[in-house]
Structures are given as structure tokens and as C-alpha cells.
Amino acid sequence: MTIEKSTKTKDKSSKNSVPVNVLIVGVGGQGVLLASQILSDVALQSGFDVKKSEVHGMAQRGGVVSSHIRFGKKVYSPLIPNGKADVILAFERAEALRWVHELKPGGSMIVNDQKLIPPIAADKKYTYPDDALTTLKTRVKKMQILDAAKIAEGLGNTRLANTVLLGALSTTLDVDMSIWRDVITRRVPKGTSDANLKAFDKGRGA
Amino acid sequence: MAFEVGIGASIAGARTIVCMKHVGVNVAADPLMTFAYTGLKGGFVLVSADDPEMHSSQNEQDNRFFAKFAKIPMLEPSDSQECYDFVGIALDISEQFDTPVMLRMTTRISHSMAPVEIRPWQDKPVLGFTVDIAKYVMMPNFAKPRQQAVLRRLDDLGRYSETTPLNRIEWGSKKVGIVTSGISYQHAKEALPDASFFKLGFSYPMPLDKLADFAKKVERVIVVEELEPFIEDALKVAGIKCSGKQYFPIYGELNPTRAERGFADAGLLEVSPGGEMKPFAVLPRPPVLCPGCSHRSVFYALKKMGAHVFGDIGCYTLSALPPLEAVHACICMGASIGMANGVAQVQGSDRPVFAVIGDSTFLHSGMTGLLDAVYNKTNLNVIILDNRITAMTGGQMHAATGHTLSGEETRRVNFVELTKALGADTVQEFDPYDFEAAQKILKDVTKRKGVNVLITTRPCMLFPKKIKGEAYRIVPDECTGCGVCLKIGCPAIARSEQVTKKKLFIPIIDETLCTGCKLCADICPPKCIYLLSELPAGKEV
The missing domain is CATH 3.40.50.970 (Thiamin diphosphate (ThDP)-binding fold, Pyr/PP domains)
Incomplete structure (x- = not known):
């Protein structure tokens, strides 16, 4: 076994390869990790170098989850530098507010209009930010707010909500649509690909 | 326990990998310190994943010291491809030098995904155990000669470290030479791509001659590493002038921004724009016990x-x-x-x-x-x-x-x-x-x-399969707003917009999350929480 092969791919002209940075955030159990896996697959299949890294710690129990996806000619660090996300997809309102400072000036934000109040809010010391969307609007110019669950319900199945969000995300990235469709078809449970593709299109048009 | 099973497999001639996080090595330290003496038969790799930033751990110890402590070689991959490649290389080194090898990971390496090129599988037969009392029975009279073997081995490994391609130089500007390993290489490379880099893939024992030579060819040497100044101290002891921890934190995880700030402090670059927006103070969302958790x-x-x-x-x-x-x-x-x-x-x-x-x-x-x-x-x-x-x-x-x-x-x-x-x-x-x-x-x-x-006597709600029973509901006009049900920290119960006549918040149960464990109903003073199928007359949906 040798390592020559793996080192050969290291690109020395790293200066001109600026990766695209996508941050996906939400609450443990919402599907952030699967969504970021699908985006990574799409980027990989599009011929990019891709790195994906998630921070969930003990968060599979309803805590904060964030996933960094970076793709481009060559990606070094798996983490997005602070304040350099090109796109943030937030699965929940308060989480959108928690992470908005990571958006670069002029970046796009997609916010799922869902409110998940953590149990800690039962303590009077903590208040859920009911004005999250208003605050976000003052800070972010390119922002899309959509109620993915409602759109999915309109399609007859609330479980399609995350695919709706991916549809909205796809409009912010310069990636071939056929690759998105291909990856979604492969990644979703058997027999649900038509419904998921429909949800994806709905998200694109939302 | 896992480590001891691994020793058995290895001295019986099977290639063996034992994986644990940093604190696991504390428990395995007893067999590790002596297995380093005996050596082995089938290649043995200890994968130790440290957790800088304590994402899900109780401490932030730097396990690179264990390699030095046990006098065993250490490899540090810096991305997914290297993780894959280094395992095979580590097994080869283990067999060649008759030593366990540590493959030191960190959270950011372990919790990342990137494309990996798969190589052909090499099947290795299990060689079988052979009696060698002087090698495998560590009592003082046998351990003393083994200790000498360990010291000779360390010299041999030092020479190997000088020539292995795992330790490579990437020449760039000679104004600064970065010495780094593991994930820190990626962050530093992103922050200062034009510098010269000495990337340590085989980071113990260190190739001190090669490093000294590198240091001579650059104007200044900066060490970029997470946690302790493991590399920096070794260079300083070897008389190689360098700096590191004066620019980079001794705790926590590095990232491209922290690397950039360190280089800026060192006067090597200006901090690039971005990250000007201050974070909003949003209420914390700590992880909680699942709805219905027993x-x-x-x-x-x-x-x-x-x-x-x-x-x-x-x-x-x-x-x-x-x-x-x-x-x-x-x-x-x-x-x-x-x-x-x-x-x-x-x-x-x-x-x-x-x-x-x-x-x-x-x-x-x-x-x-x-x-x-x-x-x-x-x-x-x-x-x-x-x-x-x-x-x-x-x-x-x-x-x-x-x-x-x-x-x-x-x-x-x-x-x-x-x-x-x-x-x-x-x-x-x-x-x-x-x-x-x-x-x-x-x-x-x-x-x-x-x-x-x-x-x-009750199983987990998530594993091996999700359990979902009939949900409960709070009947608002029977609720006194006492808030007792909110004191059990159930994610399915939250304050609603509705209030009682006394202007106290009425909680609401998310029926898609509720599994029907009944704890809230049991402790509810006015007994206003009902199973959906047992709602009082006139309150059903």
C-alpha cells in the first residue's frame, strides 16, 4: 500500500478554488443530516470535491444540529469559515436566528416556517423568539420563508416537507437539475420517488 | 476489554483494529503500556478519536501523549482518504516494527465525509499463536529485555519517520513554514495556502532532522496544532526555533477562521471580511430526554x-x-x-x-x-x-x-x-x-x-425500534395553568398561546410527539390530561 496516489490529487493552485458553502441547521430529529447527505451526493455527482461535516454532539435528543457542506474544485477544511456561508437552510425559525450571523453579506437564506419551542422555555428565564422572522427580514435581503409542512400537506403527505425544502435550496445553487432528480430518486424510500420529485418541484416554485 | 480482546487476536496472528474515543484509552492504558513491550504478531492499530471542543465528551485530553508515553508510533490522518489509506499503512508498520500503532483521530476527522478512492482488498491469513514466553509473559525478568527492544525500536521508528512519505513538505513561500498534522493541516492550508507546509502524517516519533532542515530553509516556523503544544514542544527541545501556541488556542477546536486569526496575530495576513454580524442571543436548546423516555x-x-x-x-x-x-x-x-x-x-x-x-x-x-x-x-x-x-x-x-x-x-x-x-x-x-x-x-x-x-423494566423509545403509543391531550378549560407538567422536561409539552382566566399559560401536548407514557397525566394536579380515546364527553374531536 502506498499513499502516492492520494497525495497526487492535492491541488497546489488552491488560491483560485473558492468552495461553495452551504450551512443546514435545525433541531435533532428534523432531518438535517439526511438533507445534507443528499446535497453532498448532488455536489459529488456534479464532479466537485466535497466535504461535509456535522456538529450534533448529543443533539440527537432534540438539541441544535448544524451541518456544513462545502464543494468546489478543491476543498481543504470541512468547516465553513465564520460568516462565510453562501446559503443557509434553516429547518426552524429560532434556529435560523441562531445561525444567521454565519451568512456572508449578500448570501441567501431559506427558512422553514416552523416553530419548535424547546422544553427549556417552560423556565421563565428563557423566551422563544416569536419575532424571529421579523428580525431576520431586517438582516437578510435574499430570504425565502416557506411553510414546507403545509406545502407537503397539500401534496398529501407531511413527510415530504424536507424534499420541499431541498427544492427551495436547489434554486440557490448552480447545479444541474437532472442530478438533483437522480440523487433524490436514489435516496428516498422505494415507491416514494414520484411523490418526492413532485415535492421537490413544489419547493423550487415556492 | 476491547483492547485485551484485540491483543489476543493480534498475538494469535490476526490483523486487528481496536477503536475508541480519547477517554476509552484511559481505560485501555493498562494493557496498552505493556502491550507496547511485548509487541505482536498480526498488525495492531489503536484508533483513538479525540474530541477537541468537547462536542460530546466530558474532557478534552490530547491523546497524542499516549503514543509518546507508550513509545509507540502514531499516525494522524487529515481527511477521509487518509483515514482509509493510513489504516493499511499502520498495519504494515505495526508488523514491520513489531509494535502497536496509534491512529489518532479527532471529532472533525471522524464526523466528516469526503470522497474516498477504494483500493484492492488484501486478504491476510491468521497466522496462529505460538508460544514465546519471553515475549508475551511480562514479569520483570522478561520485561527488562523487552524494554530494551522498545528503545531500539523507537530509534528505528525515528529513522523511518525521516524518510516516510507520510511526512511531506509542500513548498510555497519561504517566508513562513507551517508545521502541522491532522485536521489542523486543512484549516491552515485554507487560511494560508501560499506558505510552505511540513505536513506530519507520521507524527510520533517526529522526523526531527527533516524538520530542522525544513526550518533552515524558511524564515520562520509556525506550528499549527489543536490542543496541547505537542509538536511545538518537541521542536523546541530539539533546538528548532518556532512559535505556535502564542497564536493558536491551547483548548477547543480549530477552524479556518481561528487559523486565519492566528496567522493575523503572527503578522502573516489581514483577517478577511465576513463574520461581521454579531450572533443573536437565542434561547439555548439543550438536548433532552425523548418524549416517553422511561x-x-x-x-x-x-x-x-x-x-x-x-x-x-x-x-x-x-x-x-x-x-x-x-x-x-x-x-x-x-x-x-x-x-x-x-x-x-x-x-x-x-x-x-x-x-x-x-x-x-x-x-x-x-x-x-x-x-x-x-x-x-x-x-x-x-x-x-x-x-x-x-x-x-x-x-x-x-x-x-x-x-x-x-x-x-x-x-x-x-x-x-x-x-x-x-x-x-x-x-x-x-x-x-x-x-x-x-x-x-x-x-x-x-x-x-x-x-x-x-x-x-421499560425499553428505549427509539431503539431497536421506535415506540409510539396513543397520545394524551390537555383539556384547556379544566387546566389551572399550574405548569407542573412543564417541570418534567418533556419535548412534547410546550406552553401554548392560550391562558386561563387567571392569565396563566395553558400547556399543549404535541400529539405527533407524545408516546403516551402517562407521566404528565399522573402528576397533573387537576387531572386534566386525558388519553385521546378517553376525553370527557363534549371534549372529543
Whole structure:
């Protein structure tokens, strides 16, 4: 076994390869990790170098989850530098507010209009930010707010909500649509690909 | 235990990998320190994953010191492809030099994904064990010659380190030379791509001659590494002028921004724009016990009793957070029983004292603690929260689940018989979903002398399969707004917009999340929480 092969791919002209940075955030159990896996697959299949890294710690129990996806000619660090996300997809309102400072000036934000109040809010010391969307609007110019669950319900199945969000995300990235469709078809449970593709299109048009 | 099984497999001539996180190596340190003496037959790799930033750990120790401590070679991959490649290389090094090899990972390496080129599989036969008493029986007269072999081996490994392509130089500007390893290489490369880089893939023993030569060819040397100044100190001892920790933190995880700031402090670049927006203060969202978790009622009852609770490693540690705040110490795997034993022995608490430990943790390192409490005639109450799975880490099997890690059926440990055999004075199982009975059992046990074991009998809500029972609902006009149901920290219960006549918030249950564990209904003072199928007349939907 040798390592020559793996080192050969290291690109020395790293200066001109600026990766695209996508941050996906939400609450443990919402599907952030699967969504970021699908985006990574799409980027990989599009011929990019891709790195994906998630921070969930003990968060599979309803805590904060964030996933960094970076793709481009060559990606070094798996983490997005602070304040350099090109796109943030937030699965929940308060989480959108928690992470908005990571958006670069002029970046796009997609916010799922869902409110998940953590149990800690039962303590009077903590208040859920009911004005999250208003605050976000003052800070972010390119922002899309959509109620993915409602759109999915309109399609007859609330479980399609995350695919709706991916549809909205796809409009912010310069990636071939056929690759998105291909990856979604492969990644979703058997027999649900038509419904998921429909949800994806709905998200694109939302 | 895993490490010892690994030693057996290796000295029987099988290639072996043993994986654990940083704190696991503390437990494995005993066999590691001496296995480093004996050497092996089939290649042996210890994968140790450190957790800079403590994303999900109780401390932030830098395990690179273990390689130096045990005098074994260490490899540090910096991305997914290297993880894959380095395992094979480490096995080769292990066999070539007759030594265990440490593959040191960090969270950011382990929790990242990137494309990996797969290489052809090489099958290695198991060579079989052969008797070699002087090599494998470590008593002083045999250990002394082995120690000399270790020292010779370290010299050989030092020479290997000077020539291996795992340690490579990437020439750039000679104004600055960066010495780095692992994930820090990626962050530094992104922040300062034009510099010259000395990337250590084989980072112990270090190639000090090659590093000294590199240092001569650049104007200044900066070491970029997470946690301790492991590389920096070694360079300084070798008389190589460098700086590092004066620009980069000695704790936490590096990222491209922190690397950039360090280089800016070193006067090497200006911090690039971005990140000007200040973070908003958003309420914290700590992880919580799942809706319907069988641990919840136990901790709520312990809290109501005012008990002092010594906890352990698992989901239930989350009960230390508000609103339950019912775990009062947590150190490491298996420490709960020992700590509670110590508190009881010095009579250091005026309240009921409980050790609380999960099923898998008890089997991992709780049994000896229980035995010791029995032996030393302590008065101690131990609750084994048996949810029949290793839940916190994602649902792994263990010796009391009836299945092996690879899913095959196997024999299942019986906790009642096990704890009786360890000498517990009383052993009692109880249903944590019967809150009233559970509360009584917990109170009664404090009146007994000796070592008393209580064992819960409900499975995890998530693993091996999700459990969802019929949901409960709060009938708003019967609710007094007392907020008692909000004190159990159930994610399915939140404050609604509705208020009572006295302007108190009426909670609402998310029926898609509620699993029907009934704890909230049991503790509700006005009894206004009903099963959906048992809603009072006129309140049904």
C-alpha cells in the first residue's frame, strides 16, 4: 500500500478554488443530516470535491444540529469559515436566528416556517423568539420563508416537507437539475420517488 | 476489554483494529503500556478519536501523549482518504516494527465525509499463536529485555519517520513554514495556502532532522496544532526555533477562521471580511430526554424526594439539565456507584443517596463498583436504568440485549441474578411508567440498610425500534395553568398561546410527539390530561 496516489490529487493552485458553502441547521430529529447527505451526493455527482461535516454532539435528543457542506474544485477544511456561508437552510425559525450571523453579506437564506419551542422555555428565564422572522427580514435581503409542512400537506403527505425544502435550496445553487432528480430518486424510500420529485418541484416554485 | 480482546487476536496472528474515543484509552492504558513491550504478531492499530471542543465528551485530553508515553508510533490522518489509506499503512508498520500503532483521530476527522478512492482488498491469513514466553509473559525478568527492544525500536521508528512519505513538505513561500498534522493541516492550508507546509502524517516519533532542515530553509516556523503544544514542544527541545501556541488556542477546536486569526496575530495576513454580524442571543436548546423516555419518571421522583444522585454516562446524564436538575455528579463510565459508595462511607449527605447507572454502562464498568460496595458493607441504593440498549450512542447492542453487535442472537444477562450474585442485599424490578408505585418503591428503599438494587423494566423509545403509543391531550378549560407538567422536561409539552382566566399559560401536548407514557397525566394536579380515546364527553374531536 502506498499513499502516492492520494497525495497526487492535492491541488497546489488552491488560491483560485473558492468552495461553495452551504450551512443546514435545525433541531435533532428534523432531518438535517439526511438533507445534507443528499446535497453532498448532488455536489459529488456534479464532479466537485466535497466535504461535509456535522456538529450534533448529543443533539440527537432534540438539541441544535448544524451541518456544513462545502464543494468546489478543491476543498481543504470541512468547516465553513465564520460568516462565510453562501446559503443557509434553516429547518426552524429560532434556529435560523441562531445561525444567521454565519451568512456572508449578500448570501441567501431559506427558512422553514416552523416553530419548535424547546422544553427549556417552560423556565421563565428563557423566551422563544416569536419575532424571529421579523428580525431576520431586517438582516437578510435574499430570504425565502416557506411553510414546507403545509406545502407537503397539500401534496398529501407531511413527510415530504424536507424534499420541499431541498427544492427551495436547489434554486440557490448552480447545479444541474437532472442530478438533483437522480440523487433524490436514489435516496428516498422505494415507491416514494414520484411523490418526492413532485415535492421537490413544489419547493423550487415556492 | 476491547483492547485485551484485540491483543489476543493480534498475538494469535490476526490483523486487528481496536477503536475508541480519547477517554476509552484511559481505560485501555493498562494493557496498552505493556502491550507496547511485548509487541505482536498480526498488525495492531489503536484508533483513538479525540474530541477537541468537547462536542460530546466530558474532557478534552490530547491523546497524542499516549503514543509518546507508550513509545509507540502514531499516525494522524487529515481527511477521509487518509483515514482509509493510513489504516493499511499502520498495519504494515505495526508488523514491520513489531509494535502497536496509534491512529489518532479527532471529532472533525471522524464526523466528516469526503470522497474516498477504494483500493484492492488484501486478504491476510491468521497466522496462529505460538508460544514465546519471553515475549508475551511480562514479569520483570522478561520485561527488562523487552524494554530494551522498545528503545531500539523507537530509534528505528525515528529513522523511518525521516524518510516516510507520510511526512511531506509542500513548498510555497519561504517566508513562513507551517508545521502541522491532522485536521489542523486543512484549516491552515485554507487560511494560508501560499506558505510552505511540513505536513506530519507520521507524527510520533517526529522526523526531527527533516524538520530542522525544513526550518533552515524558511524564515520562520509556525506550528499549527489543536490542543496541547505537542509538536511545538518537541521542536523546541530539539533546538528548532518556532512559535505556535502564542497564536493558536491551547483548548477547543480549530477552524479556518481561528487559523486565519492566528496567522493575523503572527503578522502573516489581514483577517478577511465576513463574520461581521454579531450572533443573536437565542434561547439555548439543550438536548433532552425523548418524549416517553422511561428515565424521566425516575429522575422526577428522585428530585421530588430531594435525593443526592450520582449519575453515569448515558442519555440519563441529560437529567442534570433544567428543568429536572436531578443528576448531581457525573465523571466517567462506571463512576456512579463508586462515588455514591464514597459519599455513603464518609456519611457526607443528609439526604437519600442514589447511584444511577444505565444497563450498558453497568455491564461496562459498574459491576466491580457494586461488588466493592457489598464487600465494604456500605449502605447504598443503586438504580439500574435498564432500557435494553446503548441508547445515547445510537442503539448499540450489549450483553443484556440478547443480540451481538452484528445482530446475531446470543445469551442475555439477567440483571436480577447478576446483581444478586454480586451480593446485593435486595434486588427489585419496577415499572417506571407506574409513577405512583415507582415513587413508593424509591422511598421505601431508602429505609433499608445494605446494598439495594432497583431495576427499571421499560425499553428505549427509539431503539431497536421506535415506540409510539396513543397520545394524551390537555383539556384547556379544566387546566389551572399550574405548569407542573412543564417541570418534567418533556419535548412534547410546550406552553401554548392560550391562558386561563387567571392569565396563566395553558400547556399543549404535541400529539405527533407524545408516546403516551402517562407521566404528565399522573402528576397533573387537576387531572386534566386525558388519553385521546378517553376525553370527557363534549371534549372529543
